[in-house]
Amino acid sequence: MREWVRQTVEQFGRDRHQLLEILGHLQRGRSYLEKETLLAVAEELDLPAAEVYGTATFYSLYSTVPRGKHIIRVCENAPCHIDGAAAVLAAVQAYLGLQVNETTEDGRFTLETTSCLGICSAAPALMIDDDVHGNLTPESAVGILKNLA
């Protein structure tokens, strides 16, 4: 792990201003940033651990707690809201048996809400990992989840 952090830091440069890119890179392909990872980054960049931790927790795309294999983010802003986002969210919750910000026991899914995904013209929308899906109905949203590996 240490070596991997060092390589990443070297790839982006030992600069404070690369911190977000470094954190983003380290989190890619995994669900969260472990404490050890953050401590290693702090050491590599010669920053106080609190700085690194404080930065990581500020941004919603980073997580410092374990999450599921798939992160499902349901948009709940106004354009999606008036097109039935609440019903979509309720259907997803019922299917997964989760409240918002919870993870299934088998570690496959984490449910979050998000602000606008920028595809309001195809509202309501949700994002699974990096993929955005729009024009949802409660049924189609659950259908998409069923097709996930």
Added chain:
Amino acid sequence: MSMHRSHILICSGSNCSHRQSRAVRSRLRQAITETGLEREFKVIETGCFGLCQQGPIMVIYPEGVHYCRVQADDIDEIVQTHLQKGRVVTRLLFKSGTEQSVELPKTAFYQKQKRVVLRNVGLIDPENIEESLARDGYQGLAKVLDTLSPEAVIAEVTNSGLQGRGGAGFPAGRKWEFTRKAPGDQKYVVCNADEGEPGTSKDRLILEGDPHTIIEGMAIAGYAVGATKGFIYIRGEYQLSLQRFRQAVAQAKEYGLLGQDILGSGFHFDIEVRSGAGAYVCGEETALLNSLEGKRGEPRYKPPFPANFGLWGKPTLINNVETLANIGPILIHGADWYRSIGSPECPGTKVFTLSGNIANRGLIEVPMGITLREIVEDIGGGIPNGRHFKMAQTGGTSGGCLAVQHLDLPVDIPHLAEVGSSLGSGALLVVDDSHCMVDLARVFLKFFAHESCGQCTPCREGTTLLKRLVDKIASGSGTAADIKAMRRLSTTMQMTSLCGLGQTVPTPVLTMLAYFNDEFMEHLDGGACATGVCRAAVKGVV
């Protein structure tokens, strides 16, 4: 170079990516190969056509036939009927109400539009710099480097009357001048592509559909203000934009349009692409600078302004994506040409994202000063499902909520300010009469309470308190005193919040209380929600 008889354009913006457009594209390529038509037909993936509701959209040139809502299953018919026999597949043509059209540009949706910023979007392959060059990409930069001094460039931008398109509407030329005059050897140009305003996706459309116009705008800005280095901060959720932009920067470097001694002029300019990480407040310019420095994205106190004290304390010019997309055309065609578009107080065009209860949802570009009615009824195709217009919110969630009496209002910066709203980022949310304003206020305030960065007290506490007050009103237990408290709190936040986030939260609240006062009153003292929305929603949440 091989010449193809026909070009088939198919949109590949992220709006369509989600609608199986990937499957459509691969099926098309496959079918063309199977029928041995590769020599005749060239398939090009373009940015979004703006009419996302009808997507994926396919255009076949030279005939210019537009097909809408194309699915993978339709491909065989298109290939057999159109590509092989030259007959139009009428079933897939654009339809809106009674209107049916072979060419989208001839529909009402396009006729009232004026495309400056989106001139190439949906027409070119954004991953091929030569298609941008063919459509006058980098011509503005070439002209500037060849014939104009930095001062002359700034004068042209100032005379054009271009105002910032990121929300605040500050005159672009003046900002450039401040940055040029600020003392310092090292200066920066930053493009704000954090686009987080709910209901807005215009910047993404430009980034995905015509990234080179932004590179050109940034390079011209760099030349004008005296910067050799630019950063673009793209919202982390916009994966396709990030990928396309990185590719565009690499191509521009390869062609010598970025880097050292551009076009033999002695001017150097480079761009670094950075990804955001999910924080609305990072769209605020000083928060964005902190984030670029690798810190928490908390806004800074202003003054000093970024023009004097920006990235790492150096003079920095920050402009929005759409602002920069106007720069190339302004320098090619001149300030007078630009002023001939739009209204006298507010020249140019504006890109709007139409969302909500409107027939044609999607992205449009119109001259400033067009009326709200023309946007909603003529371009937007009116309110669907036999419902009636109730409210239009301009400027996104931080913009004002307008009512029926505002339909004939010219839409531009000064006219919207007069009625307490703002143009903002150009979101336009249309809401029909089945929705309740109190319920919507809850949605807005939930957003702000979540996105407030918590640094200053008026915004941190104010958003939460406002949210509690509307929740109470929605539940039926509110009183007249609660409405008064909302007004007072809003005024306090406007005056004392540190950044634009807290300062603009009151915009939707106060306009709602002004134009939909009766509806709030109805909810008080155990009163019912006329649309029945609140009752259901409150039960569901509590």
Added chain:
Amino acid sequence: MGQSMKSMQELEAIRERARKAMQVRQNQEGGPVISVAMGTCGIAKGARDVMMALVDEAAKRGLDSVVVTQSGCAGYCEHEPMIKVQLPHQDAVYYGSLDERKARDVVARHLVQGEIANDYVLQLPGGEPLA
């Protein structure tokens, strides 16, 4: 492919080349149009080869503004492959029973020199030219 440009002239040259490659997509209202009848019978008799010959010949001769498009079967099956040449402000001319060589000839004579290639003009049963 990419080349690092070092002057305004190089930029202009690339721009010119790129424009040509995109010509098909410009709205050439009012420019010359050749449409090839692409019914089943036309295709069976070689309409596709005729069309490619037209495209190729027009490109070779630098006729950038010529649009080559296709139409459905015109119903004169025995005269396929047939094409219609429409020059701005002139009556359309129909040619029939073409092959690749004749198609190239039509481009050379009708589009370049502006003379109707009478020997290929489609004759209706009464001997009248189709118009």
